Amino acid sequence: MLDRYLTGHEKTMAGIRQRNGKWQARVSVAGKEVSRSFLTKTDATRWAREQRIEMERAISMGLAGHVTLADVIDRFAEEVLPLRRAGQKDRYLIRRFRAMPWAELPIIKVQPEHIVQMRDLRLREVSTGSVRRELDLLSSIFTHAIKEWRLCRENPVLSIRKPSPGRARQRRLLQGELERIIAASQAPDFEPIVLLAFETAMRRGELLELMWENIDFRRRIAYLPLTKNGEPRQVPLSKKALSVLKGLSPKIEGKVFTKNATTLSGAFQRAVLRARQVYVEECVKSGRRPDPKYLTDLRFHDIRHAATTRLVEHGLSIIEVSAITGHKTLSMLKRYSHPDPVRLAKRIENIGVASIDSGVV
Structure with a gap:
């Protein structure tokens, strides 16, 4: 443990030997040596281990006065x-x-x-x-x-007190935004990455680490051996996701995409700016006032929000959605899914109101 600071004979040494019918344990740390005899080898070994830890701790605390x-x-x-x-x-x-x-x-x-x-x-x-x-x-x-x-x-x-987490991000993808962003991009592989993100709700890092050998086209599964929460995950693939992957000319092994996180985020932001410019020009030509929220304040991670919300709105249970997205807690899943209030209103409009006289509460 102290090899970074101690050299030569100063390093930790320990030994167990039998002597005069007893077991002698000897521990040496940084030139300081202690020994003790025991009736059994097990006791001698345990003592040597504990003594070494205590001596190393004492030395470490002394060294800590010089370690910045x-x-x-x-x-x-x-x-x-x-x-x-x-x-x-x-x-x-x-x-x-x-x-x-x-x-x-x-x-x-x-x-x-x-x-x-x-x-x-x-x-x-x-x-x-x-x-x-x-x-x-x-x-x-x-x-x-x-x-x-x-x-x-x-x-x-x-x-110390940590700052509060703050309110969950509420930005939802508006109708046509994703299509406009894809059309505005000039980066290779941009379209398949964005489409796959929307179809699978994968995180950016998970998409960029996706390996061809971990895609099972027959079972329609993408296997992620390492995710943000430290656990592997199997992501089901929709027909659209399969079509996107097959369009990339699948290989036996290797990464599906070659971009890194910085490159992808930069390409996404440039595409959003171009798409917004085209949208504003269209509004000017048609005499319409541009929506100040349309194609603004967007991040790549918002695609995961939109994909998660879509899964919820299509009727999947919370357990099913979390299995797809990899969220470990309900509180985290709630931060990522924001069902449309208008859609919710339509879903409950035909729910009957129980009569007070019926005795139903």
Whole structure:
């Protein structure tokens, strides 16, 4: 555990040997050695393990006086980030943490007020949701330093108030918007990606990581071995989704799409701007006033919202919808599905009203 800081004979060593009818356990950490004898090898082994942990912890806490938060961030980026699904996105955030002036403090001296300073600064720059994600990542770094590296005892992020999640995004795709956006795009593979997103409700990252070998055309299933919530998922494919995939000339293996997240998001925003410009020009020619909400304030992720809402409005149960979309809780699913109130009104217009006299409550 301490190999990053200790070298040569200073490293941890432990040994169990039988001597004079007893079992002797010997533990050496950073040049300090302790030993003890036991009647059984099991007791000797247990004691050696516990003693090594305690001695390493004591050494770690001493070293923590010299290990800065920046050192810990660098180590986290090197050892932990490659194992995380959102590693590349997190790497950008970690560089931001690294640039904070208090990152050069010993990790044991980083206080909640430092985190509050960062939180308040970022709230003036980005949304509350983004700040919450940044705080969660920073908290993960401290937690790892506590549990795995034993470099500090407290996580200052847990001592501060996180900003509220805010209201769920309510933007719905309006009639014709998706078709106009597709028509306005000049990027290769843009149309199949957008259509598949709408047909499957997959996340952007799931679409871009989709592999040909994980698509079962016979069973009409796309298998996602790793998703945002950490669990695999099988996504059913509609006839339209199958048609889109078959139109891409399926291969035996490899990624279905070659775009990355940044490229796709940029292409989507450019297509929205072009589509809006065409729409405004059409309105001017016909003497109509352009709708200020049409083809504005749109994100690629809104396609997932629209797809999820469509599944709900087509009568699928919450359990069925969550199996398709991968939402683990009802609260999250509610944030992503926004049934049209007008449609709901039509569905209930023929529901009979029980008569008070009938005794039905």
